[in-house]
Every structure is written in structure tokens, then in C-alpha cells.
Amino acid sequence: MNPLLSRIAAPPAVTALADYRGGLPLLDLTVGTPWFGPPRAFRDAMAALVLGDEGTLHHHDTYAPHRGTPQLRGAVAAFYEAGYGLRLDPDRQILITHGATGAIWTAVLAATGIGDEVLLPDPCYTLYEPIITVLGRTPVRVPGDPADGLLLDADRVARAISPRTSLLVLNSPVNPTGAMYGPARLKAIAAVLEAAGAALVHDEVLDCFARARPHVPAAAVAGSRVLMANSLSKRLGITGWRVGWLAGDPDLIDAAARIHPLTTIAVNHPAQLAGAAALSAPEHGAFVDAHSRAIAAGGQEFLDALARIPGFPGDLTLPDGGVYAFVDVTAVGVTLAGGGDSPDAAVARHLRDRCGVAVLPGSAFGPAGAGFVRISLGAPPERLAEAARRLAAWR
Incomplete structure (x- = not known):
């Protein structure tokens, strides 16, 4: 076994749901689906x-090109140019991956060697550190500024x-903080990073x-050795279809493209073609904007309810x-901690076992996340409305 x-x-999301014995059906607020x-x-x-007819289905029942279908790579390139004025060569600067997680794995393998150090913000998305560790690289946490x-x-x-530093992985909007x-x-x-000969991976799935403020891909403002990891999962509400991409520096993309066939061969062929159709559709922007606004409205309503509950901060936005x-x-x-638990854990x-509402402790995202959920x-x-109702009686 790999030591x-x-x-x-x-x-953490698995741990948060394990061994639940409460009397209420568990409401899962741990995963950003x-x-x-x-x-x-x-x-x-x-x-x-x-x-469709048998010939159409059979044609797309075969392996897709290992770099991704021309249709989806072209749609991704058009997405960056239309949204950010960023021109990317779909043949040299875009690689379709098995979700954004596949993009992160491939980027770390392409941009680093065994024993290299990979910088991570503290706090950061929970998968970054284990990916880096299991690949034989060394994760180095860099605490963020509490005042910023x-x-x-x-x-x-x-x-x-x-x-030994060869890479920094960060994401924006940030998971977990939203900054x-x-x-x-x-x-x-x-x-x-460029001055130190290191690369940057910008995870921009959110x-x-x-x-x-407007989202900005790192490659739109930076020099060389920059990659963006993204996916259709959150954008289209299709987390289960596992279609993502890596885009940016052509030399790093070329290295990643040599690795990619060794891990997944290629990404789901029909899902790529359907994803290209959705990303290129005239109504794509309106679809995304409408659902983004709906999640913001529902989220603020939930936070308003949470802020009215004694013990929670009263200014949640x-x-x-x-x-x-x-x-x-x-x-x-502090009043609940015991048995070795951190306050956030x-x-x-307590919220899970008393209220049947599952959330993640902030310390799961790094030491700087301690004290948050x-x-x-x-x-x-x-589900949010029912969670707010249950949390009102959390004590």
C-alpha cells in the first residue's frame, strides 16, 4: 500500500455525515452542489x-480525443474571450479533464516534481492538501490575512x-470563505511566483x-506559468457529469496533456458534446445569472434567519x-467544546446531533479556519428553510 x-x-463531508443517530432526517449542508x-x-x-440513430450513438460511444473534443475546447476558448477578452488557443492552451478535481491533479503532476513544495492558502479547499501529499509533494500552508x-x-x-517551491494553488471566489x-x-x-520560477494554478470553479466584484481569471492579468482550473459542475448544476478543464500556459498544458491519458484516457465523450452545446447556447448567460441570483437571495434569507438566533453573529451577510x-x-x-473537539468541530x-443539520467545521480547511463553520x-x-427552522432551537 502507498505509505x-x-x-x-x-x-470532511464524509466524516460529518458518519454515525449520525439523531431522530430527525439529516439535512446535508456540507457540499456545494x-x-x-x-x-x-x-x-x-x-x-x-x-x-439518435445508431450510427450517431456509436460514433460518440468511442473514446474522445485525449485533449478533449474540438467542440468543447472551442466553446471554452470562446467563453474566455467573450467574458474576459482572454484569447486562448483551443489546440494548445486548453485540456478537458475529469472535473476540476482532475484538473488540479493533472496540474500538480505537470508543474511539480516529487519533493517539491506547493503553497496553499490557509484556509483552502479540503482536497488540495491530500492531493499534493499523496503525489509525494510537500504542502506548505500560507496563512491568509485575518483583517482582509x-x-x-x-x-x-x-x-x-x-x-523548493514550484507551485501555488489558490481559488477565487474562495472555498470556504467566499472572499x-x-x-x-x-x-x-x-x-x-514568476520571479521565483514557480507556477500558479487558479481554481475558478465558483x-x-x-x-x-467581477471575477477575473489569473491568466487575464498575469504573465506566463499560469493555469486556470474550472468545470461545468457549478455553472450548469451538473456536478455528477464530471466535465472540467485546465487552461493557460501552453507549455504546462502540453505537459498536462502528456499526463492526462495515463490517468483517465479521456473524459466522457457525450457529456463533453452536451457541455459544449450548453456553454455555447445563446441563453447560457441568462441561465447562469438567474440561478446565481436565486442562490444569493436564498442564501441571504437563510443568513438573516441565522442572525436572529441567539449565539450566532448578528450581522451575517x-x-x-x-x-x-x-x-x-x-x-x-467554547462552551460546547469537550472530549478533544475544537470549538468549531x-x-x-452539536448542530448535527441536536438539530439534524450537517455543516463542516472550519478547521477542516486549515488551522486558520478554526472557530468557523x-x-x-x-x-x-x-432545505435551507427547514434548516433555519431547526437551528432556531439549536440549544
């Missing part, structure tokens, strides 16, 4: 592929760089849920972006 696996804990489903363009294209939304800046990154990196900050961070709320529960957590356990606002509105 590095002994360092990998079970995914948007409640809406695929748009009509995706469904129509998939139906045509599956229900726990974001990194160029100075913090510069102080963390060593001769966002503006163009000036991204540009400054990328410049520090791009369509930007609220306080939506973060700048994303589909999560990162709520400070330090005050109540104690609160998460992450709540998914992407759940169906009726």
Missing part, C-alpha cells in the same frame, strides 16, 4: 446523442517561497457566483462570492 495514504484523512439541474441545451444535446478576508497577498507569498482576489492582487502574486457562508462560531463553540457536531447555501430553498 502516503496513511497521512490522508477521510473527506447547486440545487438547479442542467439547462435545456445540455439535456437536448444529450438526448439527441443517446436517442483571510486572503493572501504578494508579501505573504514571497515570505513562504523557498528554493475574492481582485486583478491587482492576482497580478502581484503571479509576479512574485466564478459564476461572483457578487461584490453574503460573502463576496461563492455558494458558502463561513460563520464565526467561536463564542458558542463541537458546534458542527462552513454552510452550503447551494442547497434547495426548502
